[in-house]
Amino acid sequence: MTKPTILHLIDCLFIGGGEMQMVDLLRRIDREKFRPLVGCLRKQGQLLPVLEQAGIPVMEFPVRGKLFYPRSLREILRLARFMRREGVKIVQTQDLYSHLVGVPAALIAQVPVVVTNRLDLGHTMKRWHRRALKGLSFGITRVMANSEGVRTMLIEAEKIDPQRIELIYNGVDLDAFLIPPKEEGRLPLEPGDRPIVVVANLWPVKGHEILLEAAVRVAAFYPRAKFVLVGTGAARRAILEARARALSIEKQVLFLGPRQDVPQLLPQMEISVLPSLAEGFSNAILESMAAALPMVATDVGGNREAIVEGETGFLVPPSDPEALADRILRLLGDRALAQRMGRAGKRRIETTFSLQRMVAETERFYERLLEARGIGGRRSPGPKVETDLSRVKVSP
Numbered sequence: 121m122t123k124p125t126i127l128h129l130i131d132c133l134f135i136g137g138g139e140m141q142m143v144d145l146l147r148r149i150d151r152e153k154f155r156p157l158v159g160c161l162r163k164q165g166q167l168l169p170v171l172e173q174a175g176i177p178v179m180e181f182p183v184r185g186k187l188f189y190p191r192s193l194r195e196i197l198r199l200a201r202f203m204r205r206e207g208v209k210i211v212q213t214q215d216l217y218s219h220l221v222g223v224p225a226a227l228i229a230q231v232p233v234v235v236t237n238r239l240d241l242g243h244t245m246k247r248w249h250r251r252a253l254k255g256l257s258f259g260i261t262r263v264m265a266n267s268e269g270v271r272t273m274l275i276e277a278e279k280i281d282p283q284r285i286e287l288i289y290n291g292v293d294l295d296a297f298l299i300p301p302k303e304e305g306r307l308p309l310e311p312g313d314r315p316i317v318v319v320a321n322l323w324p325v326k327g328h329e330i331l332l333e334a335a336v337r338v339a340a341f342y343p344r345a346k347f348v349l350v351g352t353g354a355a356r357r358a359i360l361e362a363r364a365r366a367l368s369i370e371k372q373v374l375f376l377g378p379r380q381d382v383p384q385l386l387p388q389m390e391i392s393v394l395p396s397l398a399e400g401f402s403n404a405i406l407e408s409m410a411a412a413l414p415m416v417a418t419d420v421g422g423n424r425e426a427i428v429e430g431e432t433g434f435l436v437p438p439s440d441p442e443a444l445a446d447r448i449l450r451l452l453g454d455r456a457l458a459q460r461m462g463r464a465g466k467r468r469i470e471t472t473f474s475l476q477r478m479v480a481e482t483e484r485f486y487e488r489l490l491e492a493r494g495i496g497g498r499r500s501p502g503p504k505v506e507t508d509l510s511r512v513k514v515s516p
């Protein structure tokens with residue numbers, strides 16, 4: 121029997137939580153069962169060579185500007201023809217614009233199964249985004265959530281039928297933490313420094329300004345505390361650097377930019393912090409726990425589903441620099457507690473949030489969807505769209 125082709129559609133392949141989870145999944149999915157493909161609206165980013173080295177074809181469908189522009193419509197039709205030509209059985213869209221492009225294309229191509237990933241609480245969505253997704257909902261087979269917090273948002277805010285939501289938690293590749301750091305990956309830390317890491321792109325929702333306010337208090341008690349910020353965002357970096365100077369803590373804050381060796385950086389740290397104002401289900405938390413680091417994170421979204429309060433770390437209210445500083449200070453002042461929490465966090469990752477578990481659950485999810493559509497036997501029809509793609513001419 122021919123292996124079903126699965127097309128993952130995404131905006132781009134720069135480093136981010138959702139992007140990395142998709143790449144990890146596709147690199148490890150059973151190629152005896154599935155044939156994975158990737159489509160990008162922008163074929164660029166640090167993760168592109170990772171997919172290419174894994175032998176996963178990556179195609180570009182450059183939708184630009186408004187979706188109803190002629191060029192955008194031509195690309196959507198070209199994507200639909202590609203889906204039909206490749207015999208795609210499942211389309212899985214990863215982010216907002218890939219939803220808006222991929223779902224119509226899948227409907228035109230009559231792809232049997234359409235899945236949309238929802239990885240956050242929709243805090244950046246505009247009203248028309250939600251309306252557009254609601255309008256496309258008839259063509260979506262399942263919505264995949266990565267936390268109970270996201271699942272609840274989908275039910276309460278977007279009125280999605282709970283039966284159409286599949287909850288699969290993110291997973292961590294534990295083997296990546298066994299690779300020793302390269303010499304150039306070692307940080308410029310001195311003996312006696314107390315490194316505290318924040319792995320989060322420099323976006324306003326990640327709460328770095330709150331972190332800097334907390335860092336002022338931490339540095340007053342521990343002048344050797346170093347806040348190591350890992351994440352992309354050149355424009356925001358200049359703003360945060362200026363804020364650190366204004367608070368007179370520029371010597372305590374180290375900006376590393378985007379890194380692909382996070383599993384090797386984390387073991388060099390003492391504490392991990394995530395001060396987000398909103399979160400779906402954080403890969404940074406999972407990676408930090410896999411590196412046996414105690415966590416201090418805001419109690420938003422799915423963070424409490426990963427962190428066991430008082431056992432693997434601490435949860436604090438968002439936008440509360442004093443509470444954030446208090447918990448960081450407690451861990452800095454009690455190394456035994458910090459190490460105990462770190463060990464408990466690593467055990468939790470091994471038993472609950474491994475990448476192997478995530479891949480296995482996703483494969484079973486795909487198999488159930490295909491079986492329900494009769495793939496491999498008599499196929500049940502998907503949504504019917506009367507379009508003869510053979511008569512549609514589009515530019516390459």
